[in-house]
Amino acid sequence: MSSTSQSPATPSSAPATRRPRARADSRLAESRSVSLAYWGVHVACFLAFFTGVSASDFALFAATLAVRTFAITAGYHRYFAHKSYQTSRWFQFVLAFLGATATQKGPLWWAGLHRRHHAYTDRDGDVHSPKDGFWYSHQGWIFDPRWSDTPEDLIRDFAKFPELVWLNRWHVVPPILLGALCFAVGGLSGLVWGYFISTTVLWHSTYSVNSLAHRFGSRRYDTPDTSRNNLLVALLTFGEGWHNNHHHYMRSVRQGFFWWEIDVTYYALLGLERLGVVWDLRLPPASVVDPSSAAPEERAAA
Numbered sequence: 001m002s003s004t005s006q007s008p009a010t011p012s013s014a015p016a017t018r019r020p021r022a023r024a025d026s027r028l029a030e031s032r033s034v035s036l037a038y039w040g041v042h043v044a045c046f047l048a049f050f051t052g053v054s055a056s057d058f059a060l061f062a063a064t065l066a067v068r069t070f071a072i073t074a075g076y077h078r079y080f081a082h083k084s085y086q087t088s089r090w091f092q093f094v095l096a097f098l099g100a101t102a103t104q105k106g107p108l109w110w111a112g113l114h115r116r117h118h119a120y121t122d123r124d125g126d127v128h129s130p131k132d133g134f135w136y137s138h139q140g141w142i143f144d145p146r147w148s149d150t151p152e153d154l155i156r157d158f159a160k161f162p163e164l165v166w167l168n169r170w171h172v173v174p175p176i177l178l179g180a181l182c183f184a185v186g187g188l189s190g191l192v193w194g195y196f197i198s199t200t201v202l203w204h205s206t207y208s209v210n211s212l213a214h215r216f217g218s219r220r221y222d223t224p225d226t227s228r229n230n231l232l233v234a235l236l237t238f239g240e241g242w243h244n245n246h247h248h249y250m251r252s253v254r255q256g257f258f259w260w261e262i263d264v265t266y267y268a269l270l271g272l273e274r275l276g277v278v279w280d281l282r283l284p285p286a287s288v289v290d291p292s293s294a295a296p297e298e299r300a301a302a
């Protein structure tokens with residue numbers, strides 16, 4: 001559904017062959033189809049009243065939710081958006097593919113727009129600031145035609161990989177395969193719990209980072225934005241709720257800066273580091289963790 005064309009923020013480099021009207025129409029069609037799919041998946045959750053739930057359905061729900069939560073946090077966010085660690089090209093694709101099963105569009109679109117969020121946090125140009133309204137920051141921005149296209153200028157480092165460009169264009173393929181797998185494993189109730197309900201829960205936990213963690217919680221660092229540290233969001237998202245820490249030093253692979261700040265994604269990445277699957281995990285210097293530090297050099301960088 002998404003294209004790899006230019007963000008409206010950088011219209012000067014838009015393909016000359018596409019007329020502005022045609023581009024606007026295609027963005028509108030894109031946002032309508034996203035809206036249809038988003039609310040369609042929500043409504044499909046009610047099929048659970050007819051299918052019921054078995055132990056294997058619930059196991060499928062827990063597995064697809066956990067794997068995809070990790071793929072979004074460790075893959076789409078900490079790797080593609082922030083390059084907070086290194087990995088091989090094949091595992092990079094695994095992260096991208098699993099991330100795409102989360103049905104949050106392609107990795108280049110997601111990571112590019114997230115870099116934009118950091119560059120313009122809570123200012124004009126931010127993709128999902130709560131200053132535009134709580135629900136807009138949570139989910140309204142997904143349907144906004146201004147953000148339909150992949151911002152290629154912001155994600156050139158990964159747009160050089162043809163397999164990622166392909167996946168970004170055909171991001172509907174992994175969710176369809178996941179849905180088919182769930183159906184093959186557990187029939188209709190497997191599809192309902194393993195895909196529809198799991199995806200809906202995953203959407204709202206992911207989007208709570210943009211809404212709740214910019215509205216409710218504590219602020220250890222005096223960042224020039226509304227970011228908060230929020231334990232509930234951190235538990236739901238495997239560590240992404242330490243959002244004030246993250247806006248303070250976005251390059252860190254670890255978002256819970258202290259031992260009591262639970263960060264499941266970081267623990268899993270430590271395990272993968274031991275296995276040699278990932279390496280060069282980037283940690284914040286002690287001077288940056290100090291609550292009185294400003295870390296100004298990190299604020300402008302992706």
Ligand SMILES: [Zn+2]
Pocket residue numbers: 117121209210214227243247
């Ligand atoms: Zn944020």
Ligand SMILES: [Zn+2]
Pocket residue numbers: 077081082114118246250
């Ligand atoms: Zn981030």
